[in-house]
Amino acid sequence: MIDTSIGRWLPFRSRRRTPESFRPRGTSSRISRLSxxxxxxxxxxxxxxxPKARIYHDREFTRDRADFLLVVRGRGVMIETKVKSDPGLFRGSTLPPLLDRLQRDGRRLVVLVNQGDPTPARDLISTKLGDKGRILVWSGPHHDTELRQAVESLLQQTTRHA
Incomplete structure (x- = not known):
C-alpha cells in the first residue's frame, strides 16, 4: 500500500507541534493580540x-474565571474583558460558564467589551447575576467615568473579603 499523505513527505511538516503552539479554540491570532x-x-x-487597589490578573485562559480581580478597600469585583473584531452585537455566548460560577459564589462582575452593542449580553448577565453584574463598552480613558461608576456601585454591595 502506498502512503498518499502529503504531510509525511514534506520536510517542514516533520516537526511535532507542542500543545503550547495551538491557538485557543475559536480564537484567531489577531484577536489574541488585540485581547x-x-x-x-x-x-x-x-x-x-x-491607585491603592490590589489588582490580580489571571494569565491562564479559562472560560469560568474572570480576567481580573480588583480589590478596593477590602472589597472585590471581578472584571472580565471581551474583545470583538467588529462593531456588531455582543451576545455573550462565552459568558455562561463564568456567570454560572459567579452565581454560585455570589461574586460581583463587570464585563468590559472593546466595541459593539452589549444589549443581548446585558440581558444574559441580568438573568444570571441580577444587580451583581454590569456590562459596558470601554475603549479607552474617555470611558473611565462609566467604568468607575459600575465598579463603585458593585463595591457598595459587596461584603468584605478575608
Missing amino acids: ARYDAEVDAALQRLW
Missing part, C-alpha cells in the same frame, strides 16, 4: 482609577 493589548489597557485603567 492582550486590551487587557494591558484595562489593567492600566484600573491602576489609574484605583
Whole structure:
C-alpha cells in the first residue's frame, strides 16, 4: 500500500507541534493580540482609577474565571474583558460558564467589551447575576467615568473579603 499523505513527505511538516503552539479554540491570532493589548489597557485603567487597589490578573485562559480581580478597600469585583473584531452585537455566548460560577459564589462582575452593542449580553448577565453584574463598552480613558461608576456601585454591595 502506498502512503498518499502529503504531510509525511514534506520536510517542514516533520516537526511535532507542542500543545503550547495551538491557538485557543475559536480564537484567531489577531484577536489574541488585540485581547492582550486590551487587557494591558484595562489593567492600566484600573491602576489609574484605583491607585491603592490590589489588582490580580489571571494569565491562564479559562472560560469560568474572570480576567481580573480588583480589590478596593477590602472589597472585590471581578472584571472580565471581551474583545470583538467588529462593531456588531455582543451576545455573550462565552459568558455562561463564568456567570454560572459567579452565581454560585455570589461574586460581583463587570464585563468590559472593546466595541459593539452589549444589549443581548446585558440581558444574559441580568438573568444570571441580577444587580451583581454590569456590562459596558470601554475603549479607552474617555470611558473611565462609566467604568468607575459600575465598579463603585458593585463595591457598595459587596461584603468584605478575608
